[in-house]
Amino acid sequence: MLVYLLRRLAVALCVCVAVSALSFGLMFVVGDPAVAIAGAGGSARDAEAIRHAYGFDRPYVVQYLGWVGHVLRGDFGQSIYFNMPVTEIVRARLPVTAILGGVSFTLALVVAVPLGIVAARKPGGLTDRLALLLAVTGQAVPSFWLGLMAIVVFGVWHGLVPTSGADTWQGYILPVVVLAYSAMPAMMRITRSGMIEVLGTDYIRSAEAKGLPTWQVIVGHALRNAILPLVSLAALQLGVLLSGSIVIESVFALNGLGRLAWESLLRADLPVVQAVILILSLVYVVLTTAADLVNAWLDPRIRGVR
Amino acid sequence: MAEEVIRPALWRRGLRNVALMSGGSVVVLMVLVAVLAPLLAPHDPYSQDLTRRLLPPFWIEGTDPTHLLGTDHLGRDYLSRLIYGARISLGVGFGVVLVSGLIGISLGLVAGYFGGLADMGISFIITTRLSLPIVLVALAAVAFAGASLATLITVLGLLLWDRFAVVSRAAAQSLRSRDFIKGLRAIGAGQVRILFLELLPNMRAALIVVMTLEVANVILLEAALSFLGLGVRAPTPSWGLMISEGRDNILFDPWLTALPGAALCVLVLAVNLLGDGLRDITGGRLK
Amino acid sequence: MTLLDLQDLHVAIPTERGLLRAVRGVDLRLAAGETLCLVGESGCGKSLTAMTLMGLGPKTAQTRSGRFTLLGQEMAGRGRAAWKTLRGRGLSMIFQDPMTSLNPTLTVGRQLTEGVIHTEGLTRRAAEARAIALLERVGIARAGQRLGQYPHQFSGGQRQRLMIAMALMSEPKFLIADEPTTALDVTIQAQILSLLAGLQRDLGLGLLLITHDLGVVAAIADRVAVMYAGRIVEEGSASRIFRRPAHPYTAGLMAAIPVPGRTPRGTPLPAIPGRVPGLIEPIAGCAFCERCARGETLCAARPPSDVALPDGRVECHFPAVEIVQ
Numbered sequence: 024m025l026v027y028l029l030r031r032l033a034v035a036l037c038v039c040v041a042v043s044a045l046s047f048g049l050m051f052v053v054g055d056p057a058v059a060i061a062g063a064g065g066s067a068r069d070a071e072a073i074r075h076a077y078g079f080d081r082p083y084v085v086q087y088l089g090w091v092g093h094v095l096r097g098d099f100g101q102s103i104y105f106n107m108p109v110t111e112i113v114r115a116r117l118p119v120t121a122i123l124g125g126v127s128f129t130l131a132l133v134v135a136v137p138l139g140i141v142a143a144r145k146p147g148g149l150t151d152r153l154a155l156l157l158a159v160t161g162q163a164v165p166s167f168w169l170g171l172m173a174i175v176v177f178g179v180w181h182g183l184v185p186t187s188g189a190d191t192w193q194g195y196i197l198p199v200v201v202l203a204y205s206a207m208p209a210m211m212r213i214t215r216s217g218m219i220e221v222l223g224t225d226y227i228r229s230a231e232a233k234g235l236p237t238w239q240v241i242v243g244h245a246l247r248n249a250i251l252p253l254v255s256l257a258a259l260q261l262g263v264l265l266s267g268s269i270v271i272e273s274v275f276a277l278n279g280l281g282r283l284a285w286e287s288l289l290r291a292d293l294p295v296v297q298a299v300i301l302i303l304s305l306v307y308v309v310l311t312t313a314a315d316l317v318n319a320w321l322d323p324r325i326r327g328v329r
Numbered sequence: 330m331a332e333e334v335i336r337p338a339l340w341r342r343g344l345r346n347v348a349l350m351s352g353g354s355v356v357v358l359m360v361l362v363a364v365l366a367p368l369l370a371p372h373d374p375y376s377q378d379l380t381r382r383l384l385p386p387f388w389i390e391g392t393d394p395t396h397l398l399g400t401d402h403l404g405r406d407y408l409s410r411l412i413y414g415a416r417i418s419l420g421v422g423f424g425v426v427l428v429s430g431l432i433g434i435s436l437g438l439v440a441g442y443f444g445g446l447a448d449m450g451i452s453f454i455i456t457t458r459l460s461l462p463i464v465l466v467a468l469a470a471v472a473f474a475g476a477s478l479a480t481l482i483t484v485l486g487l488l489l490w491d492r493f494a495v496v497s498r499a500a501a502q503s504l505r506s507r508d509f510i511k512g513l514r515a516i517g518a519g520q521v522r523i524l525f526l527e528l529l530p531n532m533r534a535a536l537i538v539v540m541t542l543e544v545a546n547v548i549l550l551e552a553a554l555s556f557l558g559l560g561v562r563a564p565t566p567s568w569g570l571m572i573s574e575g576r577d578n579i580l581f582d583p584w585l586t587a588l589p590g591a592a593l594c595v596l597v598l599a600v601n602l603l604g605d606g607l608r609d610i611t612g613g614r615l616k
Numbered sequence: 617m618t619l620l621d622l623q624d625l626h627v628a629i630p631t632e633r634g635l636l637r638a639v640r641g642v643d644l645r646l647a648a649g650e651t652l653c654l655v656g657e658s659g660c661g662k663s664l665t666a667m668t669l670m671g672l673g674p675k676t677a678q679t680r681s682g683r684f685t686l687l688g689q690e691m692a693g694r695g696r697a698a699w700k701t702l703r704g705r706g707l708s709m710i711f712q713d714p715m716t717s718l719n720p721t722l723t724v725g726r727q728l729t730e731g732v733i734h735t736e737g738l739t740r741r742a743a744e745a746r747a748i749a750l751l752e753r754v755g756i757a758r759a760g761q762r763l764g765q766y767p768h769q770f771s772g773g774q775r776q777r778l779m780i781a782m783a784l785m786s787e788p789k790f791l792i793a794d795e796p797t798t799a800l801d802v803t804i805q806a807q808i809l810s811l812l813a814g815l816q817r818d819l820g821l822g823l824l825l826i827t828h829d830l831g832v833v834a835a836i837a838d839r840v841a842v843m844y845a846g847r848i849v850e851e852g853s854a855s856r857i858f859r860r861p862a863h864p865y866t867a868g869l870m871a872a873i874p875v876p877g878r879t880p881r882g883t884p885l886p887a888i889p890g891r892v893p894g895l896i897e898p899i900a901g902c903a904f905c906e907r908c909a910r911g912e913t914l915c916a917a918r919p920p921s922d923v924a925l926p927d928g929r930v931e932c933h934f935p936a937v938e939i940v941q
Contacts, residue, residue: 038460165594179579226720234734244719269465284465288559299462307462311459
């Protein structure tokens with residue numbers, strides 16, 4: 024287990040380095056940051072002064088290491104637009120995205136797993152067909168459009184929920200449901216196909232032969248094995264949800280990280296964009312690493328028990 | 330040789346597969362609409378007429394029979410714009426998959442076939458790519474490279490190769506150990522020959538399925554980027570962009586938003602059904 | 617006490633090409649402490665019969681029977697759910713493939729004990745004590761430590777020992793073993809079989825052993841039932857069936873066993889010509905007719921009726937004469 028853990032953490036660390044280098048490099052790939060800071064009215068001399076002041080004239084590696092050093096201390100630099108520390112701005116916006124992502128992920132999981140199990144118990148049955156229909160449509164509907172339509176129907180026509188903002192918890196209802204609906208299909212399908220596969224195995228038959236009650240066979244034996252691919256996928260989906268929140272936040276006018284990143288992009292406020300990309304990537308790395316560790320805990324063969 | 334034996338059965342299974350047939354026929358229909366857009370569209374999708382703005386579609390009172398689905402905020406014929414929109418969606422979808430497929434399949438083949446250091450390196454690249462928030466990175470890239478159709482296709486193509494790489498890597502790994510590939514290596518067949526003439530045709534089924542599902546994925550992503558104003562640029566009739574334009578009038582003319590979204594749903598649903606159907610009949614499984 | 621009294625069991629499975637009548641009127645009886653071997657070639661319906669006895673047949677299967685008394689309960693016409701009161705409570709089973717029949721993600725200890733913890737309400741400690749005793753009985757050393765290990769840490773032969781121990785945890789009266797040695801090496805097969813035979817004797821189990829290996833049958837059976845194309849074509853004492861088979865199919869099976877010392881080297885073993893009939897179309901006469909040396913017009917036209925034997929019965933128009941008399 025220890026060897027597995029260390030190897031997995033080493034890979035995660037390498038990915039972190041690569042991702043941070045990429046988000047740092049973004050600043051230079053897309054153009055001269057000094058010119059961007061100087062703004063449209065800035066002269067070449069202004070840019071030169073800024074270049075020197077910000078240290079953009081140093082070698083890339085030195086700049087990168089300096090940046091990483093600051094990031095490790097929680098300092099993402101200064102926002103060009105807000106003229107205040109990026110860390111502060113991000114900290115103010117993070118909770119909205121975290122709530123949105125976390126709640127819709129939980130909702131998606133709570134719907135997907137039982138639905139997948141029930142569907143798998145009778146493939147081709149009524150529940151299975153309904154579940155598949157729900158999944159197929161969920162994968163086809165663009166979430167931002169569904170969000171707009173939901174606003175029209177529930178917010179404008181029926182006035183059941185606020186149409187924008189998250190001043191009250193009701194403001195979260197529509198975005199959470201819409202986001203969950205887009206994340207649910209993949210998880211439902213993988214639960215279903217995993218359960219169908221596992222329910223047909225010999226060891227499930229053995230468990231039944233022992234006289235175990237159905238729920239114990241399904242939860243204690245089948246789900247435990249069928250859930251392995253779901254754990255990996257769920258981590259991935261949570262990452263996708265956070266990334267997808269950019270669109271949803273702009274539709275519902277929620278002041279989260281995604282909307283911040285989008286607005287900062289339009290304002291060419293690169294330090295903020297950099298920070299959000301890095302944060303989302305790191306969250307993803309942490310999640311997938313956690314998923315691998317959960318799988319290792321669930322399956323002794325992965326953690327290399329000999 | 331085995332293929333000749335399987336083929337007739339495959340066709341028959343295909344014809345009996347409801348998802349495949351319904352999805353496939355809608356996709357074919359959409360492709361025809363896109364190709365024949367100049368013949369089908371009743372008006373020029375770009376010609377504005379501010380005196381005839383926001384005419385409602387045929388099911389709402391006050392409609393104009395020459396504009397079956399009404400006109401948008403600039404008086405452009407909505408049906409024509411929707412028809413031309415199919416071109417953008419399908420064009421971006423296929424274009425991106427062409428680029429991303431090329432990158433992903435090459436990487437996956439090399440990683441899966443050669444293994445060892447090449448595999449470690451490429452797997453690391455895949456993991457790194459997967460950890461990037463795709464919407465945000467695509468937005469950033471498009472924002473700074475300038476929004477245009479060509480940029481969009483290049484950027485998405487350079488970003489969305491991960492699924493191709495994962496699938497072809499796994500397929501190449503399992504094929505590598507098969508006897509006929511071992512035999513070819515034993516008689517000294519060239520590596521390039523084995524890779525492209527033997528491995529690639531043998532994973533065709535799995536790759537076609539991935540390709541179909543990726544087209545659907547790309548279409549949705551293009552719509553999202555265009556919706557955020559960082560994809561296809563106005564006045565090009567992209568469905569995503571049309572949703573965003575319709576948003577300003579969503580309170581009084583929600584159909585402006587509803588129609589392009591519905592078109593997106595139908596197209597993506599059809600492409601997904603086609604992909605699922607293909608997977609069912611070929612048995613090409615995806616993880 | 618009679619553990620099993622089954623008459624006229626039919627099991628049909630819907631397939632794409634039609635209804636597969638896999639079991640077509642099987643009669644079986646098993647007394648306590650008796651070993652009955654059900655033999656036949658692959659696809660004759662013997663495994664399906666065993667699964668139906670366990671209530672674990674395919675969910676789509678259509679089952680009907682005459683009298684069906686299992687451990688004193690009448691099971692005829694009852695659904696799969698009815699078996700919940702029997703499995704792990706007197707009725708137990710050992711499966712074919714020990715490599716896939718154990719859950720790879722749970723410890724062996726958990727898999728051995730969970731059944732009795734549920735059915736008998738034993739404490740974990742009591743269940744583990746029983747598991748350790750059984751593991752030692754089936755020949756697994758350091759049983760106490762090995763309870764914490766996972767299936768992949770055991771060899772194939774050891775896993776089948778685990779499966780046997782698992783089946784015996786509930787102290788069953790009736791044990792079904794479905795080809796328990798086919799997945800194992802030949803050398804290990806013999807060990808597992810002698811273990812099974814020893815346990816049957818010591819615990820007084822009623823054992824229904826399903827196999828296509830006649831060597832196995834000769835070693836441990838009290839009685840033998842020969843199955844062909846979904847029916848039991850001959851049943852009788854093991855000693856008689858091996859010396860004087862009454863049904864031409866049984867005779868063919870016996871002739872195909874090489875006897876060391878008696879079968880000359882290099883002579884081909886006699887095989888039964890022809891193929892098993894498909895079971896989707898109804899069979900008019902005797903299912904074995906086309907492959908039978910004694911087959912006549914009558915055989916193709918009318919199904920044979922039971923002929924009573926001193927030690928059992930045979931289903932043939934022209935059984936070997938000397939036994940019937």
